[in-house]
Amino acid sequence: MPKANVTFQDVGITVSVPAGTRLIEVSEKIGAGITYGCREGECCTCLTEVVSGYEHLAAPSVLEDQVLKDNLAPRHHRLACQAQVLKGDVIVKPA
Amino acid sequence: MxxxxxxxxxxxxxxxxxxxxxxxxxxxxxxxxxxxxxxxxxxxxxxxxxxxxxxxxxxxxxxxxxxxxxxxxxxxxxxxxxxxxxxxxxxxxxxxxxxxxxxxxxxxxxxxxxxxxxxxxxxxxxxxxxxxxxxxxxxxxxxxxxxxxxxxxxxxxxxxxxxxxxxxxxxxxxxxxxxxxxxxxxxxxxxxxxxxxxxxxxxxxxxxxxxxxxxxxxxxxxxxxxxxxxxxxxxxxxxxxxxxxxxxxxxxxxxAGPAEQPEGRLKRLHVFYLSAYGSTRAMAGVLAAGAESSGLHVSLHDLETCAPDLLIDLVEEADAIAIGSPTINGDAVKPVWDLLSSLNAIELRGKFGAAFGAFGWSGEAVPLIEERLRGLKLRIPLPGVRARLIPTPEELAACRRLGVELAKHLTGKADHRVIDMATLA
Known part of the structure; x- marks a missing residue:
């Protein structure tokens, strides 16, 4: 299965993950500082800055895109409960 | 009337x-x-x-x-x-x-x-x-x-x-x-x-x-x-x-002013614990000693005699908290929950947390505390430490390591780790 590497910059941990893994599936297990509310892509609590490798994430859904807009999210920010890592190296940190 | x-x-x-x-x-x-x-x-x-x-x-x-x-x-x-x-x-x-x-x-x-x-x-x-x-x-x-x-x-x-x-x-x-x-x-x-x-x-x-x-x-x-x-x-x-x-x-x-952070102030860890027979207290002590030896300002608090509303100010100014509870009837003990249920009145995001405790046969308290701390949006970078009844020297050493490693995270000295997702629980 294709793999990707996600680095959670705030805790200094890089995790090798299968392609398609959502950030939420990893971040809490390693104690990263990304925090969650609804876990369903609506509340924007888990807003996360993608420091690099933004292009290696699956594109946001229409719903996620709308939530990001409603919450005035800056460029290269995603919802960790929605964002799926597809390949390559991605570095993230709490927004 | x-x-x-x-x-x-x-x-x-x-x-x-x-x-x-x-x-x-x-x-x-x-x-x-x-x-x-x-x-x-x-x-x-x-x-x-x-x-x-x-x-x-x-x-x-x-x-x-x-x-x-x-x-x-x-x-x-x-x-x-x-x-x-x-x-x-x-x-x-x-x-x-x-x-x-x-x-x-x-x-x-x-x-x-x-x-x-x-x-x-x-x-x-x-x-x-x-x-x-x-x-x-x-x-x-x-x-x-x-x-x-x-x-x-x-x-x-x-x-x-x-x-x-x-x-x-x-x-x-x-x-x-x-x-x-x-x-x-x-x-x-x-x-x-x-x-x-x-x-x-x-x-x-x-x-x-x-x-x-x-x-x-x-x-x-x-x-x-x-x-x-x-x-x-x-x-x-x-x-x-x-x-x-x-x-x-x-x-x-x-x-709304941020707590005063004098330059060079050591990062603060508050260790809260309860102990029926001294085991969780012993674990708290070595965790605190480990953290202190690694450069944290550490305070110990026995929750048996602390009112939770007096502790909120301390937690608000802390950089990390560690909570120790024995497991009684499959749960952490009520004073721990009293404290944890008081903490949503303050800003916690970005603080670090850890849990530890002794138990008799099942030991649910530690994972339950960790789950609550995550729910409160603290970071839990290290797995908690549990000890059955009387902690062994190895279990006490693990507690001390928890304090040391927590200090490393707080001071930005934690080693960069590379792990495979399959190894995560």
Whole structure:
């Protein structure tokens, strides 16, 4: 299965993950500082800055895109409960 | 028979609206016998639900409404200064039901009204009105609504105390409609800060319960608000602040100020524990020693004799907390939950946490505490340590390592680790 590497910059941990893994599936297990509310892509609590490798994430859904807009999210920010890592190296940190 | 209360008599405006600035009226409602607000605040002086009307040359804006049970009072005051057809804008600074209870009926009565609310309020509005096509305009800082000869402008001030909150500024009159910010739960028909007597304690108490968890957001909001030449602060609860609005702005700045962080101050860890037979206490001791030897300022607290509300200030200023509990009947012990259930009153995001504890046969307390700490949005970078009955030297060493490693995370010295997801539990 294709793999990707996600680095959670705030805790200094890089995790090798299968392609398609959502950030939420990893971040809490390693104690990263990304925090969650609804876990369903609506509340924007888990807003996360993608420091690099933004292009290696699956594109946001229409719903996620709308939530990001409603919450005035800056460029290269995603919802960790929605964002799926597809390949390559991605570095993230709490927004 | 209820006691006489000077807050009730005389009704300002004799049941009608009360002018607070030129062509600006208060049209709120009094709730003198409310004794508990949102289940979490004592309100021994009741409260008011403040709503306002602003009249321009071309139309009228209504700013916020009241709790549903007080709708008649609100509409009576509104009708004393405006006709429903004139209402061009309904501004919702905050969607909580104590300010939107009369909204469905107001929308029905005001056919020409458009709703103005923050972008983050828009999805919430659906949950409130259950309607798909509403005349809504989401607004952000700098957006305006022209009422003819005067205009309202908006300030996006989220998390004062919900994500949707905003303030509305009427420049020509110098009035800031601040929503829940700068409010207090005081029901007093004398209405203005210079008339109602001393309510400083109520003002601070309100801040402590509604705004304290969002201090960083309060500071950001103050950065937007401070430059405005405010003559009147018109909050959604309690007295209208016209005599010394700058005092209340300064007070919020004080209350929301970050804890002092003298240069070179060691990172602070508070270790809270309970222990029936000394095992969890021993674990707490070595964890604390490990953390201290690695450069943290460490304090130990036996929860058996600590009142949780006295500990909140400590946690607010801490960089990390470690919580130790034995497992009794498959759970952490009640004083631990008392502490953990008190912590949502403060800002916790970014702090580190850890759990440990001794147990007899199942040891659920540690994972339950960890789960709660995650729910409170602390970081839990290290797995907790458990020991069966009497900790072995190895288990005590693991506790000490937990303290050492926690210190490394706090001081930015944790080794960069590369791991495979398959190894994560």
């Amino acid at each position: 209820k006691p006489a209360d000077m807050s009730l008599s005389p009704d300002p405006g004799h049941g009608g609206a009360v002018e607070i600035a030129e062509r600006v009226h208060w049209i709120g409602a009094f709730d003198p016998w409310l004794r508990n607000f949102d289940l979490v605040l004592r309100t021994e002086r009741g409260t008011s639900y403040n709503a306002y009307v602003v009249r321009g040359n071309r139309g009228v804006a209504v700013i916020d409404t009241v709790k549903a049970a007080f709708s008649d009072e609100f509409f009576r005051r509104l009708e004393s200064v405006a006709q429903y057809e004139e209402i061009q804008a309904i501004v919702l600074n905050h969607l909580e039901p104590d300010h939107t209870g009369a909204l469905p009926e107001l929308l029905r009565r005001a056919p020409n009204a458009r709703l103005y609310l923050s972008a983050r309020a828009k999805p919430m509005l659906k949950g409130l009105l259950h309607a798909d096509s509403l005349p809504v305009t989401p607004v952000i800082t700098g957006d305006t609504v022209d009422l003819g000869g005067r205009s309202l402008s908006f300030l996006t001030t989220p998390c004062l105390h919900w994500p949707d909150t905003q303030c509305t500024w009427l420049e020509d009159a110098g009035v800031l409609f601040s929503g829940d910010a700068f409010g207090s739960h005081v029901c007093d028909a004398r209405l203005f800060d210079d008339a109602v007597g001393d309510f400083r304690r109520d003002f601070d108490y309100y801040f402590a319960h509604l705004m304290r968890p969002f201090k960083a957001h309060v500071r950001e909001a103050l950065d937007l608000i401070d430059p405005l030449p405010i003559r009147t602060l018109a909050p959604a609860h309690g007295p209208v602040l016209r005599e010394t609005p700058q005092y209340y702005l300064r007070r919020y700045r004080q209350l």
